[in-house]
Amino acid sequence: MSPESRSRALLAWAHFYFLLSFRWWYATPHSFSAEGLEELNSLPVWGLTWLPRLPGPVVQLVLQALAFTALAGLFFSCSESSKERARLLLWPVIGGKLYLYVLDLRLFSTYHHMHFLMAILLALGASRFWLQLAMAQIYFFSGLGKLNESWLHGEYFQSVPDGLPLLGSSPGVLLVASCSVVVLEFLGPVCWFAPWKGVRRFSVLAFFAFHFYSGFIVGFRYPLLMLPLCYLVLWPLDRPVQANFQRRRRDIPGAFLLGFTFLIGWTPYLVSGDERLTAEGRYFSIGNMFDANREVRFRAEFWKDGVPYLLEVHRSYPRHGFYDATTEVLLSRNGKPREHLLEPVPIGGVRVSPAYFTEAHLRTIGDPYLYSYFLRRLQPDQLKAEMKSALNRGQEVDVFVLEGSKVPAFNPWGGNRWVLHE
């Protein structure tokens, strides 16, 4: 593949993934709309509650317009003459996606982080060396995030009912599979710098196999991000990565960006406590999609406008595979029996949607910020709340216990004394 075709294919890939992102988000306009925030069906990123939000129908229009722009970028990347237009069109879609992304933390996933990083590097016109370095960084942080019992002891895979597709549920096999992923993510990128072509290629092929297989578990989102990247950025690795380095002024912004993501990526590992439970610093790293399988219980007894309430949230372990878990939300008002909350209800002056909890994915449902923001929005007169988590079918532990009338804010950089770190 010529460098020219490769660069156009990368632009096409970036636009295609933008198209898919907007298509996924089209199904959840409440995440971005003013109505969604008002109905407490959106979790703004820390400190960004002030960001303006559009009405629901306009959000759909914006998402469609962004999808159309991404599609136009895809078409422009078809020919050499319009390649520059395709590159320029990356900026509005990056801006659009970034704006929407920070409106709801429940959307935060590492594959979106990775897509942002690569798309910005492409828009900046970074050379292949920096793209390869970005891939190495992604895998390095993915490996770093797995240095815990979930992966090193194989607890995560062993806690999944029915085991893994094609590999079964034997604990030994699952332990080997789990440790192999960690080894691959740490050592794989190192091989790209090796002087031996065979080693470099074997490493890339191992990543191909890994990403291809992961699709049987997680669906299209992750493989469609990584498989094209592995091919277009890495393959065939005729030369070691460092041989692609060139001194170019144009690469300076990309180099700074990679330096920034490298530094900030350490955050979850520098903050004390188990980030799988505290969620402190978690979203600043560009790697590690899965940290643990979990069960979460949240219980809040509170008074609002003179009425006593009891709210319970329970996210069970998946009954099948990785994702088939339900989140139940129960509410009791004024001492009446608890009832399943199935649609938005007013509590005091706030409308509370059960979807706020049920739409939170595996990691966010265990994030203390989800509950802290919820309670701060309610502003109860008196409160007694607790959250417990169990990881990988292990023992349940307290994540926080709150009592009083004030709900503390959550600091994503750590130092939340109300979150239990032991």
Next chain:
Amino acid sequence: MNEPRNIRTVLGLGHFLFFSSLFFAGGIHSRTEETFLGAPLIAWPYFSQSFIQGLLYLSGLAALAVSLEEWRGKESRWPIFGLFVVLFVELYLVTLDFRLAGRFWWLLFFFTLLGFKPRDGVLRVLSFAVPASGFWGVGSLLFLPLLIRHNRPLFGGLMLFVGFQGLHDSELDTTIFAWTLLAALFSREYEGAIRPILPGTALVCAVALGSWPLWKPLTSTISFEYQSVEHQLEVRRVDNEVEIRADGKELVGPWYIDDQLFANPYYFELHPQRLGSIKLYEIYGEELQRRFGVTEVRYRQGEP
């Protein structure tokens, strides 16, 4: 962009969108019974969820590979076989859950049949079936002059029309498919002919009239007797929104009678355009009879 291979690029993308939207879907694997979501046309034995997800994943990747291969402009025959396999898998899936054979799938199906041996003229005429099957279907008559001679403002107008229609229909996949299809067929200047305008007009009218039941407001009522008590489920569709009432109360979650699951609202809500089909209620009624031995299942359908 109006060469045959580019049509297959669009078709590959369309099939990928179809498969990828089903990855976590219920109603097509062995857990269908538990969730009360199944609407099978043929009583195939169900496979496990992992198997179906694997099938969807591989089929989706195959569809994308077809798209990519045709985009690269390589003269090879395997994409034709690829499309054939993809279509075969889809036929299996739609017999497992007939609701999947909605507007988007039928459009994909017909275009794929023509995509095996594409003829530009026929495809251009048929492309008007996409907007014609939407809510403002007859409105696409306004853009028929595109068939005579490509006109950029007119083309831009049609793209906007498809977009606005998609906003009403809440179907981004169909809109993406329509945009790419129209771009592939009309983005290059060509010498047109007056002839296609007649079949084009006839097609738009036929599709728009035929598709109206997909959008019109309706109310369907299913009544049955269970343990000597009369129960009623009412499904209303107004402006593409579905409202379900069970024994007079709005149903927002599963419907239980004596701790038994009698209805999953997703069965009706997931594909609002299929609510006009009496088959949906027949399958539901048969399932009630099979599971709970209910008697006298009656259906009634009309305007709200």
